[in-house]
Amino acid sequence: MFPIGFALIWIYTGHYMIIFLANLQKINENLIEAAKIDGASEAQIFFRKSVPMLSGTILVSTVLAIAGSLRGFDLIFSITTQGLQRNNAMVLPIYMYQTAFQNYTNQMRFAYGAAISNAIVLISVMLILFSNVIGKRLSFNGDE
Amino acid sequence: MRNTIVFHDSSRLKAMTGKFISYLILVSWALITILPLFWMVYSSFKSNAELTKNIYSFPRDFFDNNEDKYVVIAPQLNVVPDYDPLEDKRERLIIESTTISPQRRLMLHFLIKEDLPAEIAALEPGDILEVSQLPFAMRISISWDTIWFNYISAFRRGGLVTKFLNSVIYAGVSTFLINFFGLMMAFALSKMQFRKLSYAVIGLVGLGYLISINSVIIPLFLMLTSVHLTDTHAGIILVYTAFGLPLAVMLEAQFMRGLPNSLIESAYIDGASTFRTFTSIIVTMSVPVIVTVSIISALGIWNEFLLVLVLASSETTKSLPVGVFSFSSLTSSQLGWQLAALVIATAAAILVYLLYQKRLAMGVVGGAIKG
Numbered sequence: 001m002f003p004i005g006f007a008l009i010w011i012y013t014g015h016y017m018i019i020f021l022a023n024l025q026k027i028n029e030n031l032i033e034a035a036k037i038d039g040a041s042e043a044q045i046f047f048r049k050s051v052p053m054l055s056g057t058i059l060v061s062t063v064l065a066i067a068g069s070l071r072g073f074d075l076i077f078s079i080t081t082q083g084l085q086r087n088n089a090m091v092l093p094i095y096m097y098q099t100a101f102q103n104y105t106n107q108m109r110f111a112y113g114a115a116i117s118n119a120i121v122l123i124s125v126m127l128i129l130f131s132n133v134i135g136k137r138l139s140f141n142g143d144e
Numbered sequence: 145m146r147n148t149i150v151f152h153d154s155s156r157l158k159a160m161t162g163k164f165i166s167y168l169i170l171v172s173w174a175l176i177t178i179l180p181l182f183w184m185v186y187s188s189f190k191s192n193a194e195l196t197k198n199i200y201s202f203p204r205d206f207f208d209n210n211e212d213k214y215v216v217i218a219p220q221l222n223v224v225p226d227y228d229p230l231e232d233k234r235e236r237l238i239i240e241s242t243t244i245s246p247q248r249r250l251m252l253h254f255l256i257k258e259d260l261p262a263e264i265a266a267l268e269p270g271d272i273l274e275v276s277q278l279p280f281a282m283r284i285s286i287s288w289d290t291i292w293f294n295y296i297s298a299f300r301r302g303g304l305v306t307k308f309l310n311s312v313i314y315a316g317v318s319t320f321l322i323n324f325f326g327l328m329m330a331f332a333l334s335k336m337q338f339r340k341l342s343y344a345v346i347g348l349v350g351l352g353y354l355i356s357i358n359s360v361i362i363p364l365f366l367m368l369t370s371v372h373l374t375d376t377h378a379g380i381i382l383v384y385t386a387f388g389l390p391l392a393v394m395l396e397a398q399f400m401r402g403l404p405n406s407l408i409e410s411a412y413i414d415g416a417s418t419f420r421t422f423t424s425i426i427v428t429m430s431v432p433v434i435v436t437v438s439i440i441s442a443l444g445i446w447n448e449f450l451l452v453l454v455l456a457s458s459e460t461t462k463s464l465p466v467g468v469f470s471f472s473s474l475t476s477s478q479l480g481w482q483l484a485a486l487v488i489a490t491a492a493a494i495l496v497y498l499l500y501q502k503r504l505a506m507g508v509v510g511g512a513i514k515g
Binding site (some may be wrong): 014021022042071074079096097100101110113121125 | 446
């Protein structure tokens with residue numbers, strides 16, 4: 001579990017860092033300069049200016065990361081070997097793969113597998129909708 | 145914002161410590177990112193014994209090979225010659241390493257007897273010889289083979305050449321098709337005069353972007369089975385093209401909307417047909433976005449795993465990631481080979497990344513996010 005989590009963090013940090021970097025570059029320099037003139041320290045600028053302005057990005061990235069880990073298959077599949085080890089680190093896509101393509105005795109295996117992948121899509125869509133709702137609230141607060 | 149009083153001396157000290165701490169964090173993070181890759185590359189030159197003894201030590205066995213002992217063996221069924229015995233009838237001395245996987249007929253050399261000194265050519269099976277006794281040319285070739293042992297074995301045993309070619313074919317052909325159709329669609333959606341239809345099509349394309357290969361893998365598999373396209377290059381390329389198109393269309397349409405309409409109008413006044421306008425004005429002007437789309441889709445296809453795992457059942461259609469995966473489950477005892485295969489699989493992606501770093505970042509920002 002934890003080694004896999006660490007590997008996933010290692011893989012995706014750079015990816016999200018690029019997204020944050022691009023959005024940070026979009027922030028108006030004047031705002032930060034104004035804060036500096038008002039005597040704010042770096043930490044204050046970071047927590048009171050940059051983070052609130054990035055709130056939308058942070059939210060989107062969070063949702064993307066959760067949705068991505070719902071779909072994450074290859075790393076866990078190739079790290080774990082068949083059997084107990086894989087069952088301990090089971091995620092939905094692997095469960096789907098095992099049901100549909102490795103359980104040959106089951107007549108309904110493709111139907112079950114399709115049901116599982118539908119569930120994955122449903123959960124992802126719900127997460128995206130949820131993030132949209134929260135995103136609207138946050139941006140409303142930001143406008144005040 | 146609250147006002148804080150700034151003292152000049154302490155603020156300089158503060159800035160120094162702040163810089164120090166931020167550099168410390170950034171450098172350590174860079175090390176965390178790079179060290180695993182570095183470890184993988186140097187470990188791929190280590191022998192199995194070294195890898196099991198201490199996984200962090202630097203490779204020594206393969207490089208320090210001048211005093212390696214070899215044993216002369218008789219021709220047997222499990223000794224696979226690296227030359228064609230029907231064509232080449234010269235007599236050879238077969239030697240096997242006593243240090244690198246001994247007794248397993250993995251590290252073999254076939255020395256032509258004519259080139260050997262008389263006393264070595266006369267050796268009988270069971271005799272021991274040292275690399276330093278051999279003529280210079282052979283010593284060089286043997287030491288070269290010893291250093292690259294893991295890579296040579298990975299290529300030979302894992303059939304990595306075909307898998308590498310397959311990966312190149314999948315990534316190349318699909319990327320070409322994605323760009324070809326994507327550009328046409330983007331042109332029609334952004335610059336031609338059917339507004340309502342464009343909205344409907346863009347909506348459909350956006351819907352297609354939400355659906356990943358992973359979530360429709362079972363219907364895909366069943367459909368491709370019924371048209372006999374599983375385990376063929378064409379089937380896999382078609383699926384990759386279909387799933388790569390939405391992103392390409394979105395990025396390219398967005399880019400083309402930024403191109404001025406007057407360009408198209410002036411081309412029209414000069415008497416260019418629509419197709420001519422498309423090929424010589426639109427396509428040449430959207431080269432930057434084409435490069436971005438190509439890199440993103442090629443890298444995505446290069447690393448894609450599940451589709452090929454499900455669709456490709458024979459060795460001739462497997463791509464590199466799946467090839468490495470099945471190779472590693474076949475040769476679980478040969479860690480060095482697996483590492484070599486992984487280095488080969490990673491090298492191409494890293495090369496593309498280093499060449500097109502900026503474009504890749506642009507693509508990620510432009511909405512090319514696939515978790």
